[in-house]
Amino acid sequence: MTTSNDEKWINKKISRRDMLKLTSIGAAGVAIGASGFGGVMKAMGYDVFEPVADSKTTINKIDFYGRHQSGIITPVQTHIYFASLNVLVTSKQELQELFKKWTPLVVRLMNGELMVDLTTNTRVPTGDTGEAEGLDASNLSITFGVGPSLFEKLGMSHLKPKELEDLPHFPKDQLQEAFTGGDLCIQACADDPQVAFHAVRNLVRAASGKVEIKWSQAGFNSFPATGGTPRNLFAFKDGTVNPSITDAKDLNEVVWVDKGWLKGGSYLVAREIQMHLETWDRTSLKDQEATFGRYRDSGAAFGKTKEFDDFEVEAKDEKGEYIMPDISHVHLARKSGARMLRRSYSYASGVMTNTGAHDAGLLFVSFQKDPAQFTAVQNSLGRMDKMNEYVTHRGSAVFACFPGVQKGSYLGEALFNAL
Amino acid sequence: MKHKSLLSVLVAGGILMAGCGDTEKADQDTTPSTQQEAPAAEEVDLTAELTAYKEFALEQMDQFLLETENFVNLFKAGDMEGAKAAYAPARMYFERSEPIAESFGDLDPRIDGRLADIQEEGKGEEEWTGYHKLEYALWEENTTAGYEAIADQLLADAKELHALVQTVEVTPDLMITGAVDLLNEVSTSKITGEEEIYSHTDLYDFKANIEGAEKIFEILRSKLEAKDKELVATLDEKFKAVDDLLAQHVTANGGYISYEELTEENTKALATAVNQLGEPLSQMGIILE
Numbered sequence: 001m002t003t004s005n006d007e008k009w010i011n012k013k014i015s016r017r018d019m020l021k022l023t024s025i026g027a028a029g030v031a032i033g034a035s036g037f038g039g040v041m042k043a044m045g046y047d048v049f050e051p052v053a054d055s056k057t058t059i060n061k062i063d064f065y066g067r068h069q070s071g072i073i074t075p076v077q078t079h080i081y082f083a084s085l086n087v088l089v090t091s092k093q094e095l096q097e098l099f100k101k102w103t104p105l106v107v108r109l110m111n112g113e114l115m116v117d118l119t120t121n122t123r124v125p126t127g128d129t130g131e132a133e134g135l136d137a138s139n140l141s142i143t144f145g146v147g148p149s150l151f152e153k154l155g156m157s158h159l160k161p162k163e164l165e166d167l168p169h170f171p172k173d174q175l176q177e178a179f180t181g182g183d184l185c186i187q188a189c190a191d192d193p194q195v196a197f198h199a200v201r202n203l204v205r206a207a208s209g210k211v212e213i214k215w216s217q218a219g220f221n222s223f224p225a226t227g228g229t230p231r232n233l234f235a236f237k238d239g240t241v242n243p244s245i246t247d248a249k250d251l252n253e254v255v256w257v258d259k260g261w262l263k264g265g266s267y268l269v270a271r272e273i274q275m276h277l278e279t280w281d282r283t284s285l286k287d288q289e290a291t292f293g294r295y296r297d298s299g300a301a302f303g304k305t306k307e308f309d310d311f312e313v314e315a316k317d318e319k320g321e322y323i324m325p326d327i328s329h330v331h332l333a334r335k336s337g338a339r340m341l342r343r344s345y346s347y348a349s350g351v352m353t354n355t356g357a358h359d360a361g362l363l364f365v366s367f368q369k370d371p372a373q374f375t376a377v378q379n380s381l382g383r384m385d386k387m388n389e390y391v392t393h394r395g396s397a398v399f400a401c402f403p404g405v406q407k408g409s410y411l412g413e414a415l416f417n418a419l
Numbered sequence: 420m421k422h423k424s425l426l427s428v429l430v431a432g433g434i435l436m437a438g439c440g441d442t443e444k445a446d447q448d449t450t451p452s453t454q455q456e457a458p459a460a461e462e463v464d465l466t467a468e469l470t471a472y473k474e475f476a477l478e479q480m481d482q483f484l485l486e487t488e489n490f491v492n493l494f495k496a497g498d499m500e501g502a503k504a505a506y507a508p509a510r511m512y513f514e515r516s517e518p519i520a521e522s523f524g525d526l527d528p529r530i531d532g533r534l535a536d537i538q539e540e541g542k543g544e545e546e547w548t549g550y551h552k553l554e555y556a557l558w559e560e561n562t563t564a565g566y567e568a569i570a571d572q573l574l575a576d577a578k579e580l581h582a583l584v585q586t587v588e589v590t591p592d593l594m595i596t597g598a599v600d601l602l603n604e605v606s607t608s609k610i611t612g613e614e615e616i617y618s619h620t621d622l623y624d625f626k627a628n629i630e631g632a633e634k635i636f637e638i639l640r641s642k643l644e645a646k647d648k649e650l651v652a653t654l655d656e657k658f659k660a661v662d663d664l665l666a667q668h669v670t671a672n673g674g675y676i677s678y679e680e681l682t683e684e685n686t687k688a689l690a691t692a693v694n695q696l697g698e699p700l701s702q703m704g705i706i707l708e
Binding site: 088119120121123124125205208209212 | 592595653657691694695698699701702703704705707708
């Protein structure tokens, strides 16, 4: 029996004013509606939208429209829900329709609104599942990307950038199919875990029959009250050497793609990294610090006193030994010379059924203008990295994240225009 | 079986039919919606559809009684093979009309209760009756001896159910909720092999649940088409997807392979197809407005 007839919900019903607006939507809106794609989306009311604008009055709100998608250089939120999807659609046109439908829904979610207004018919399920009701926009960002497998599947291999390839096998990788690959990704980040999950849940539901979730991971990040770099589950600061999200020149060098349909977009690398907390926790502080090459408390590199003090990776002490151990994580990563924008989140997902150990670790997420940047770092870490003893890479995926969307356009338009 | 009885739906259905379009603010308290809404003038006329569904359900119940009688006779004659062969097909009539068959509080668990359901209710194994207990005898104990009284009880319960369903009032909510419930049954117990843990004949129940939902869709088809042609096309496509997948598991004699022979890929594919059918199916309520 329905219990949704309370005043709050009733008042959210689609208003007459909304209906009038709908009847005057332009040719673009009509074209979307007339595609024959409807099915469940139409029945659920997902296709009755005009383009939606970023709200100017919403608090804790990240803008959807802009040169770049949100969720890349957006200040890191405290929660992520990351989903890798497989497409069930079999044509480029259906995929294009899906992104056209998704676009206004994404704006509404980021505005902190119900994704779909309630209708007067309480005998059908609601278009929005409702659990974000009463929560604000929570700085929700939603980032879409396409994986290498998508292009062959939909017969558009000629548009696959040559950089977009599954990552090579790295030493000690123990990848599981359950956390690897995907045709599309949705990265939802927010300062509220339920808001992030709600976004993915509803977008996937709105695409029922068009996509299915291949794998997903929830994660969290906690920031000290005084601000600063968050610590991962090994208690070390993670993200210290990131490029500044306000340094446009640096971001152009490190993050943004500058050619082709992906211009203004970025490559997302996701790695599901299990961290063996039990073994880490019985490692002396001295050895833990030598594993990173940084002091745990301050985050400073060996031989330095402050987190952001620059360091010379090859510097040696008076005995001729590396100040920063040459098998430490930071030493090897720095030596690669490659950089990326990291945006990782910790996860704790219960216990490993086979060992009883914590199933916990890091959903590593990085953005770069070329996945080769990630590969360079990972190759440099190679078999040497002292960290290998404490982590196992269980999943891997790479996605090309679209450039930003301008008002009147839709997610991925540049790709579809290039067809 | 389901724990929640649909009786409340049956009773409230007549009131609920009306008044959905009424936006007038009624009592703001937490009173159930059924009491809030004033009867409205425009009522969707589903008389023909309700009659058609009742006819279907009663036919299924007739067959269920006949096939149960046959099964019980074989069982009591100690014909292990005959009883095993009759078990799953007989149950399909029940599963197909489950929205109605399960609406009688006590009878559903007596006929279709699994040991786990009985125990969950704090009852002992001695209170366990019905098809699944005989399933246990046939496949697990490899005997019929000592279970004759249970078999007799099953037939008596089937007769009682048959008599009771004659009086059921079929409502729009019963049909629409029932179709989705049939799919939910598949998603939560058939696809996991938890319905037929001894015989592993879950795919028979699976097929019957889908057929039950499809029947409701077929009866409502013209009303749905008037509201949303694309939804009908989607439902046709999604029912076909599920049916095609199930057809891959049909045996030479027209039955279904054991649940244990399904691979993880098989069950995943079936579960996905059912979920994709469930979303559009849950929209059939649009005809009520």
